[in-house]
Amino acid sequence: MTVLSLQNVSKRFGDTEVLRGISLELNRHDVVCLIGASGSGKSTLLRCANLLERIDGGDIQLFGQSLLDPRIDEDLVRRNIGMVFQSFNLFPHLTVLQNVMLGPVRALKRPSDEVRDEAMALLTRIGLADRANEYPDRLSGGQQQRVAIVRSLAMQPALLLLDEVTSALDPTLVGEVLDLLRELAHDGTTMLLATHEMGFAREVATNVVYIDQGVVLEQGAPSAMFDNPQEEATKLFLSRARS
């Protein structure tokens, strides 16, 4: 079943064309990794997918419904798509537990007792239940990012967008976040992620997409992409990314 489909998507910021006709398809349980140099358009693509940015051309469909349709409620769209950011963006004025509960309680209007139990279960799963009542700035970067991931999961989204979620972390903290993502992939979470972690992409991706200057230059199964890239630019990028 197709969850998300992008058809010939283009996006401009002023005179700069950031996305130039990108097409992409995500089925349920797919883990698609976007790779490419910084500034190639990976983050913009993710933001377009949950309507944080408006696209200038092409179409985006979620479960077969065009998100460009003026009758679409963008808040409803976003409630079905989780997003995790490079810089965590936890709410500093709320405790860890309140961060996780905010979406379900305030956006989905679910009763907070019920949500609290689920949120505690999620925090237990990532081993942070004992930090539930602390404020995010007392947590390490890795812990904060795991809370941010769990915050999106609390909405029970059909799709998770992850924008270079380990790029702002200390090298020693990257592992714990990737472990959680591995687990999610194993459980069949549908994910679209922009990443610089090539080893991780190779391991969990069902599909790897190389983006260069706003176009999909090459895509395929991870083994094909990493062991036998066809395009010169892909080879060059991968050899640099490995070193």
Next chain:
Amino acid sequence: MSSSSTTETVAPNLFAPRRRQLLSKRHSTALSIVSTVIFVAVVVAIVFWAPGGVTFRHFFFDPHQMWVAFTGNHQGLASVGKGILTNIWMFCLCEVLVLILALGLAWIRISTSPVMAPLRVLATIYTDVFRGIPILLVFIIVGFGFSELNIGWISHQTPTFYGCTAITITYTAYVAEVYRAGLNSVPQGQILAARSLGLGQAATMRRVILPQAVRTVIPPLLNDFISMQKDTALVSILGIVEAVQSAQIDASQNFNDSGLVVAALLFLAMTIPLTRFTDHLIAKDRTRRLAGAQ
């Protein structure tokens, strides 16, 4: 022989010169006591030994006159103590009105919806105009102008009503800008995160932006409110008998300005607790969020 800078064999002297040692932080309590004593002594000495010291003390610090001005008497002296109550309730009323109206104004100014475009222009003009006009002129225009207009209930209000209106109009413009700066200071990532959770614009404002903006806004907001407390004294030009007006009545009847000093002290008694309270709030928030940080 090598002149490399790393071959130095004599240990360098790391001690500060003696004079700076005395001023170091180790002696901070002693130093602050000494400097306070010297400062107070100089001020007292000037007041006592100045050529006109006796007259000065009599005119401004006569305890008997101060007490009479504070309480008022039956020979027609106005009570500064009673007058300050007028300042206090005017201030309290205006503060509440300004807090609410300014938030609305700031909200309009930062809104992005095309529907709000005409309101945005009006809001911008409003803040520009009322931050640009001296408040004294606003008092005169509202206080004397509105009653001249002769339109229904607007023109038949008390001077106190016009005074409060003028203060509210002016300070709404200032405080709206304070709010706007605070709302803009919340990082964009916070808004993106809230919207990504499917929170609407209103919920994002209420649950994510406002609570964070309040923290940055409190100190500048308090500055404006302290100014506002003092500006309630300006309503005296509309003939309202508040603290300063009372003190002036007393001064012209007694040829003694001690009442003005009483008014000054009463204003200080209002503003200083407010300042201390805000500092306390800020410090409490700081410790709460940094408590036990690793």
